[in-house]
Amino acid sequence: MEKVGNFSGTCADKVHELLDENEHIDVIVCASDEIAFTVYRVLAERGIKPGIDIGVTGFDDAPEAVFAEPPLSSVHMTAYDLGY
Numbered sequence: 001m002e003k004v005g006n007f008s009g010t011c012a013d014k015v016h017e018l019l020d021e022n023e024h025i026d027v028i029v030c031a032s033d034e035i036a037f038t039v040y041r042v043l044a045e046r047g048i049k050p051g052i053d054i055g056v057t058g059f060d061d062a063p064e065a066v067f068a069e070p071p072l073s074s075v076h077m078t079a080y081d082l083g084y
Helices: 012-021 033-045 063-067 079-083
Strands: 027-029 055-059 073-075
Touching: 012 033, 033 055, 033 063
Parallel strands: 027 055, 055 073
Antiparallel strands: none
């Protein structure tokens, strides 16, 4: 089965698949904060607490990351640095 990436926030099906296939997962490292927000939502649906049961990190330091519960750890990178 071919694995295809999804870099949008509409990846709940992939998050469910990841959790179903990896029962002892400790951390989910996301390629964007939008993906991380979806991970938070899917974890909540399953009764899993981000930051306690499973670590979650984002990437791109979206302003709303500080309002997530718990606040999302995210990598800050300027467009220049990303392009470099």
